[in-house]
Amino acid sequence: MRITPDYSKEFEKLAEAYEKSGGDTSNLLDKRVASIIISGDKVIGLNNVDGVEIEAGKQELGVWAKIRILKGKKIPMPIHLCTGFLGKEGEQRVNFEFIIEDGATVSFVSHCSFPWSTKLTHKMTAIVRIGKNATMTYADAHFHSENGGVTLLSDTHAIVEENGKYKNSFELTRTRVGKLVVKMDVDLKDGAVADLESKVRGRADDDISIKESLGLNGKGSHGIAKSRIVATEKTRARIINEAFGNAAYSKGHIECTEITKGTDIDVATLPVLKVTNDLSELTHEASIGRINSKQLDTMMAKGMTEDEATEFIIKGMLS
Amino acid sequence: MLELKDVYLELGEKTILRKLNMKFEVGKRYTILGNNGTGKSTIANVIMGVEGYKPQSGRIYLDGDDITDLGVSQRAKLGITIAFQENVRFEGIKVYDYLTLGGKNKKSSDDVKKALKVVGLNEDYAKRYVDASLSGGERKRIELASVYMLDPKYVILDEPDSGIDMMSIDTINTFINHLRERNITVITITHREEIAIDCDYSYLICSGIVLKEGTPADISEYYKSMCDVCDHPNDIQLIREHDVV
Numbered sequence: 001m002r003i004t005p006d007y008s009k010e011f012e013k014l015a016e017a018y019e020k021s022g023g024d025t026s027n028l029l030d031k032r033v034a035s036i037i038i039s040g041d042k043v044i045g046l047n048n049v050d051g052v053e054i055e056a057g058k059q060e061l062g063v064w065a066k067i068r069i070l071k072g073k074k075i076p077m078p079i080h081l082c083t084g085f086l087g088k089e090g091e092q093r094v095n096f097e098f099i100i101e102d103g104a105t106v107s108f109v110s111h112c113s114f115p116w117s118t119k120l121t122h123k124m125t126a127i128v129r130i131g132k133n134a135t136m137t138y139a140d141a142h143f144h145s146e147n148g149g150v151t152l153l154s155d156t157h158a159i160v161e162e163n164g165k166y167k168n169s170f171e172l173t174r175t176r177v178g179k180l181v182v183k184m185d186v187d188l189k190d191g192a193v194a195d196l197e198s199k200v201r202g203r204a205d206d207d208i209s210i211k212e213s214l215g216l217n218g219k220g221s222h223g224i225a226k227s228r229i230v231a232t233e234k235t236r237a238r239i240i241n242e243a244f245g246n247a248a249y250s251k252g253h254i255e256c257t258e259i260t261k262g263t264d265i266d267v268a269t270l271p272v273l274k275v276t277n278d279l280s281e282l283t284h285e286a287s288i289g290r291i292n293s294k295q296l297d298t299m300m301a302k303g304m305t306e307d308e309a310t311e312f313i314i315k316g317m318l319s
Numbered sequence: 320m321l322e323l324k325d326v327y328l329e330l331g332e333k334t335i336l337r338k339l340n341m342k343f344e345v346g347k348r349y350t351i352l353g354n355n356g357t358g359k360s361t362i363a364n365v366i367m368g369v370e371g372y373k374p375q376s377g378r379i380y381l382d383g384d385d386i387t388d389l390g391v392s393q394r395a396k397l398g399i400t401i402a403f404q405e406n407v408r409f410e411g412i413k414v415y416d417y418l419t420l421g422g423k424n425k426k427s428s429d430d431v432k433k434a435l436k437v438v439g440l441n442e443d444y445a446k447r448y449v450d451a452s453l454s455g456g457e458r459k460r461i462e463l464a465s466v467y468m469l470d471p472k473y474v475i476l477d478e479p480d481s482g483i484d485m486m487s488i489d490t491i492n493t494f495i496n497h498l499r500e501r502n503i504t505v506i507t508i509t510h511r512e513e514i515a516i517d518c519d520y521s522y523l524i525c526s527g528i529v530l531k532e533g534t535p536a537d538i539s540e541y542y543k544s545m546c547d548v549c550d551h552p553n554d555i556q557l558i559r560e561h562d563v564v
Contacts (some may be wrong), residue, residue, distance in 0.1 A: 179352060245353060294407045297403070299420075301395050301400050301467060302395060302424075303395040303396055304392060305392050308423070315421070316409050317411050319411040319412070
């Protein structure tokens with residue numbers, strides 16, 4: 001990748017944030033790796049490889065990007081998306097469109113880093129179109145500031161065509177959340193498969209809202225939506241997992257586990273299952289509560305304090 | 320020495336342990352034998368200091384020091400540990416991290432391999448997760464390996480053969496012998512007399528009292544002949560006989 005010369009210093013700063021979020025900067029500079037680097041409302045780096053077409057540009061308060069994977073192409077190395085905001089206050093809007101053409105296979109590694117922001121609203125919308133027999137894997141890790149001043153509004157709508165596969169994971173576990181509103185809905189056609197997973201750890205007065213929705217609209221489509229939330233101190237969390245069985249032989253499972261610690265938490269989960277085709281099968285699991293006392297006793301009997309055991313168990317759950 | 324003196328415990332409105340007296344000397348192997356529901360696992364929880372199992376009366380001593388008021392972690396730090404009967408699962412935690420306590424237990428990867436070998440597992444298990452992908456038997460072995468990785472003075476094995484078909488008594492005995500080589504006191508809780516036979520001293524528990532104690536041969540013989548069909552269906556008679564009201 002070639003970094004636009006005017007932005008070399010900005011890239012250095014962004015690279016620092018990227019590393020903080022667990023990213024490996026060398027991937028952003030590797031010509032064999034397709035990538036896009038967004039800082040505030042600028043695209044400061046972009047690299048395409050065979051089979052990948054990324055177009056991007058500036059828009060009001062942010063950036064738009066259209067990412068196309070050409071028909072039948074198997075992209076060997078994950079595409080890296082680096083989004084950052086280096087200022088303390090402001091708003092950033094990012095609009096993505098992913099088009100994975102029929103038979104293509106691709107994975108994305110996305111890191112969003114806002115480590116120095118005290119009052120930032122980051123709005124992300126994504127349209128995902130996965131073609132017939134195509135596969136897309138998207139791993140999204142967030143790194144926010146520790147003062148809780150980040151508001152993240154994320155809205156994704158995915159359409160997965162016949163026998164397509166979509167796996168999406170969202171992770172915000174290493175820093176304060178701030179305010180988080182994630183909406184994701186998936187429209188699954190015949191034989192399509194979706195696997196959605198969210199892992200979030202709330203502290204202080206973090207506010208977490210997640211709504212994941214599986215539309216099992218195609219015959220034999222399958223979907224799983226899982227949320228793992230740890231809510232401590234004064235965290236507020238509202239998790240809604242939905243599955244709609246609208247087609248024969250479709251199967252869906254939704255699952256929400258919320259671990260709570262502290263007397264001022266405010267946590268709720270709502271599973272919604274709706275079937276309009278009697279050959280569809282939907283299941284759900286949900287739990288809210290403290291860490292299982294048997295798990296704690298087991299670890300404490302090996303010499304861990306209660307706090308150490310709690311941290312050990314939570315880290316595993318969110319790993 | 321670990322000693323339970325006149326330990327009395329009620330859970331809810333039910334009396335579980337009645338003036339229980341037991342002694343466990345360093346480096347020896349003990350068995351606590353008894354039918355289901357006689358209070359054996361409760362004894363394990365009382366020794367380990369599990370929340371909710373603090374005796375209403377009686378004391379627990381370790382090398383003469385009263386540890387009755389100490390919690391699980393504190394007792395573990397003094398060298399008491401347990402492999403609970405029910406092996407809980409830990410999502411997202413690899414066997415290697417479980418055995419090394421996420422790095423808290425400063426042991427090498429060779430130590431991990433050795434611990435796995437002692438319980439009949441190969442080193443590839445270190446990369447697996449301590450979750451539902453392990454069978455009950457595998458999970459039991461991992462738990463025993465984790466005990467092996469610690470350097471305790473006293474180990475309680477609560478029904479080490481429970482819930483598993485594949486784990487042979489030989490494996491359990493081999494594991495216990497490895498502990499004994501390190502002069503670790505092993506207290507095995509079981510309802511199977513074939514596990515109880517290979518030890519230095521046995522306690523037979525019935526209705527929360529020590530019904531009989533002594534050599535494993537005597538206790539096992541008595542258990543086999545008398546406890547298959549319980550000779551003490553009437554708790555009150557038993558309690559009066561032993562003066563533990």
